[in-house]
Amino acid sequence: MFDTYTTLLTDAGRNLQRNIRDSPVLYIWFGFMLVFSVAMTAMLTMFMLKNQVNMSIDDVVFSFFFVFLMKSSADFHKYFVQSPGVTYALSSAVSHQRTVGEIALMIFWTNLGLWVFFSSLFSVFLSVAGVSLGYPIEYLKFTTGVVLGCILGVATSLHFFSPHKLRLLPAGAIIGVFLYVRNLEIIVVLIGFSLCYLAWSVRYALDSYQYVNRKDRQKENKKAIMRTERSAIFFKETTVLWRDRLLSSFVFTSVATGGFIGYLAVFGKDLFIPESLRIQAEQFLPSVYVSLGIYIVIIFTAVFPAINMFLIEEQTMWVVRHLPVSEKTFVTGKVYALVIPFLCSIPFLAYYIAFAGTRFLAFSIWFLVFSYLAGVIISLPFGAKYIGKKSDVLVLYSVSLLVFGVVSVAAGLDAIVGRFFSAYHVLFYVVTIIFEIVLLLASIEIAAHVMAMKQKYSWFTGKPKL
Amino acid sequence: MILKEQSSRLCHQKNYEYVRVYIINIVAPIMIIAKNVVKQYGKLVALNNVTFSFENEQVTAIMGENGAGKSTLLKILVGILPFNQGEISVDGFSIVKDSIKVRERIGYLPETPTMYDRLTGREFLVYIASLRKFTEAEPRIRELSTLLGVDRFLDYELGTYSKGMKQKISIISAIMHSPANLLLDEPVWGLDPLTARALQKFIVDRKGTTILATHSPQLVEQTAHQVYIMKRGQVVASGSVDMFMQKYGSIEEAYFQTEGT
Numbered sequence: 001m002f003d004t005y006t007t008l009l010t011d012a013g014r015n016l017q018r019n020i021r022d023s024p025v026l027y028i029w030f031g032f033m034l035v036f037s038v039a040m041t042a043m044l045t046m047f048m049l050k051n052q053v054n055m056s057i058d059d060v061v062f063s064f065f066f067v068f069l070m071k072s073s074a075d076f077h078k079y080f081v082q083s084p085g086v087t088y089a090l091s092s093a094v095s096h097q098r099t100v101g102e103i104a105l106m107i108f109w110t111n112l113g114l115w116v117f118f119s120s121l122f123s124v125f126l127s128v129a130g131v132s133l134g135y136p137i138e139y140l141k142f143t144t145g146v147v148l149g150c151i152l153g154v155a156t157s158l159h160f161f162s163p164h165k166l167r168l169l170p171a172g173a174i175i176g177v178f179l180y181v182r183n184l185e186i187i188v189v190l191i192g193f194s195l196c197y198l199a200w201s202v203r204y205a206l207d208s209y210q211y212v213n214r215k216d217r218q219k220e221n222k223k224a225i226m227r228t229e230r231s232a233i234f235f236k237e238t239t240v241l242w243r244d245r246l247l248s249s250f251v252f253t254s255v256a257t258g259g260f261i262g263y264l265a266v267f268g269k270d271l272f273i274p275e276s277l278r279i280q281a282e283q284f285l286p287s288v289y290v291s292l293g294i295y296i297v298i299i300f301t302a303v304f305p306a307i308n309m310f311l312i313e314e315q316t317m318w319v320v321r322h323l324p325v326s327e328k329t330f331v332t333g334k335v336y337a338l339v340i341p342f343l344c345s346i347p348f349l350a351y352y353i354a355f356a357g358t359r360f361l362a363f364s365i366w367f368l369v370f371s372y373l374a375g376v377i378i379s380l381p382f383g384a385k386y387i388g389k390k391s392d393v394l395v396l397y398s399v400s401l402l403v404f405g406v407v408s409v410a411a412g413l414d415a416i417v418g419r420f421f422s423a424y425h426v427l428f429y430v431v432t433i434i435f436e437i438v439l440l441l442a443s444i445e446i447a448a449h450v451m452a453m454k455q456k457y458s459w460f461t462g463k464p465k466l
Numbered sequence: 467m468i469l470k471e472q473s474s475r476l477c478h479q480k481n482y483e484y485v486r487v488y489i490i491n492i493v494a495p496i497m498i499i500a501k502n503v504v505k506q507y508g509k510l511v512a513l514n515n516v517t518f519s520f521e522n523e524q525v526t527a528i529m530g531e532n533g534a535g536k537s538t539l540l541k542i543l544v545g546i547l548p549f550n551q552g553e554i555s556v557d558g559f560s561i562v563k564d565s566i567k568v569r570e571r572i573g574y575l576p577e578t579p580t581m582y583d584r585l586t587g588r589e590f591l592v593y594i595a596s597l598r599k600f601t602e603a604e605p606r607i608r609e610l611s612t613l614l615g616v617d618r619f620l621d622y623e624l625g626t627y628s629k630g631m632k633q634k635i636s637i638i639s640a641i642m643h644s645p646a647n648l649l650l651d652e653p654v655w656g657l658d659p660l661t662a663r664a665l666q667k668f669i670v671d672r673k674g675t676t677i678l679a680t681h682s683p684q685l686v687e688q689t690a691h692q693v694y695i696m697k698r699g700q701v702v703a704s705g706s707v708d709m710f711m712q713k714y715g716s717i718e719e720a721y722f723q724t725e726g727t
Binding site: 225226227228229231232233235236239240243244315316317318319321322323324325326 | 541544545546566567569570572574576578580581582584585589592593594595596597598599601603604623
């Protein structure tokens with residue numbers, strides 16, 4: 001009874017336990033970061049409530065729906081579509097529908113558990129801050145949005161990786177209705193529909209299991225081109241990013257964020273800020289928006305790829321470790337490959353300028369370069385520390401928060417320089433970038449050293465090799 | 467033959483490293499030495515104070531039950547896995563102090579050949595050749611891929627390969643630069659009989675040091691000169707294949723007799 005369900009839960013739990021045992025200090029730090037960010041969100045909510053900021057609760061509900069839709073899609077891809085381990089369950093006497101259903105159930109309960117945990121923590125912080133928690137209907141609305149997101153996420157992932165893409169249409173229709181009509185009763189009805197849709201989808205689950213196109217790339221490989229070590233690593237990383245369609249998703253992220261932030265820079269003041277605060281907000285709001293936009297872009301184009309380039313080496317560690325390549329060369333090759341994602345982040349500026357004009361152009365260019373470099377500098381040692389340990393959300397999230405701290409301080413410094421030493425503003429930009437380049441070189445050395453240390457010291461006992 | 471090759475390298479490259487290897491080779495033709503090696507995974511002792519010597523121009527097989535420590539030993543010899551205690555040298559270079567020089571001198575076929583799914587077979591091999599600074603990769607890839615019957619799949623992404631095709635690509639990556647020391651973990655795993663036979667012939671004909679970790683007594687009989695039989699991280703029997711054959715009649719019988727104890 002529920003064997004697949006319990007096995008997957010046990011495996012996920014033990015994986016987390018092992019990671020915590022391996023690096024207890026870092027995981028305590030990561031846990032602290034999570035709690036801190038929930039507290040900060042609660043404080044922001046309190047600020048918005050006290051200042052009567054005009055924000056539609058439906059937009060926030062939809063944001064949560066979308067986040068959980070994406071997460072459960074990714075979970076289903078990991079636990080079913082791409083999981084070789086499921087072969088054993090699928091080859092047993094248990095029906096395929098039941099096995100897939102158990103995987104979907106595991107994903108549903110895990111994500112709902114995360115929602116309950118974080119929303120409870122959020123509520124605790126709000127109540128400590130003296131905010132009334134008498135919003136049961138709103139909470140119910142959020143929860144139904146999350147439930148709908150989890151169910152649709154599984155179904156979407158199931159059909160997205162199948163050759164029969166038309167089966168995605170009902171999911172699109174449900175999302176469309178949810179976007180258009182957002183009252184609670186309709187969401188509950190949509191949950192019923194999406195459950196029926198999921199039950200129907202599960203019948204076709206095997207269409208997407210380990211679905212791969214045998215991709216012939218003959219035209220791209222007429223001649224084997226020998227490269228230097230660093231450019232070989234650059235080529236390999238860039239090819240993988242390109243074929244995983246990550247480069248196009250980076251461009252999409254920067255274009256979408258640029259457009260959205262540009263729109264907010266023009267109309268955001270009237271949309272969100274109460275009239276009493278608008279005059280004060282005018283002073284700083286556009287630069288806050290552009291900073292926030294750049295931060296979002298560099299998280300996707302600098303932090304995530306920089307860490308993931310190391311984390312996803314899990315099964316291929318033998319390739320890295322048995323070749324006569326120094327750790328520094330290996331890290332430097334990966335840093336070279338990050339130039340392409342940086343280029344993908346530049347459209348943000350174009351789209352932002354198209355909406356908001358060139359008022360913050362110098363600041364935007366500096367802040368984009370500064371933030372990108374900061375993201376890479378901080379990410380490299382963490383990537384090297386966790387090399388080969390699969391993509392870990394906790395690591396990605398915590399490093400993102402660290403980067404947020406650093407770029408916030410930099411933006412603050414820029415404001416101080418602009419106010420008191422405006423004649424030296426350009427000098428400030430140049431000096432900070434040069435300083436970061438020096439730090440980047442140091443970060444490469446540290447990351448290489450961390451990788452070498454992992455080789456020299458026993459991974460299990462922590463004792464040095466003799 | 468090897469001495470001849472090395473003396474010609476000396477003349478052409480005037481490299482002190484080769485002088486060192488040359489001298490070591492004259493004094494002792496043992497190319498890989500693992501002395502008193504201990505490897506622990508937490509409380510589990512995978513290798514318990516074991517000593518091995520792998521001679522030049524010899525094929526040495528390592529046999530043993532699952533979990534005996536064969537693959538762990540190979541990973542340690544290649545420098546993939548750190549160890550807790552002991553000394554290892556390859557061609558006179560310490561695996562701890564001169565790991566890059568050691569890695570230049572080896573070819574390695576892992577137990578499970580996992581590669582970058584989004585690269586094609588050719589791209590993967592060129593990547594490995596570039597990192598090895600092996601400039602004549604193209605004709606060598608063509609030659610070996612034809613020999614192993616994988617040439618028509620070279621431009622497909624590795625993620626779409628079968629187990630045997632991945633094994634073949636991995637074998638090419640291990641042998642294309644003609645390494646002096648070749649470490650093969652279950653080399654015939656997943657291979658069709660024709661390719662397996664071609665690989666056996668290659669192992670027999672090649673020069674240098676070859677180490678095989680395998681469960682196949684037939685492969686050991688047909689290719690190896692020396693054999694180590696391991697159990698629970700320790701060597702329970704070792705000697706020449708001829709000696710085992712004389713004593714037990716076959717390697718399979720020798721394995722059952724020694725493992726049974």
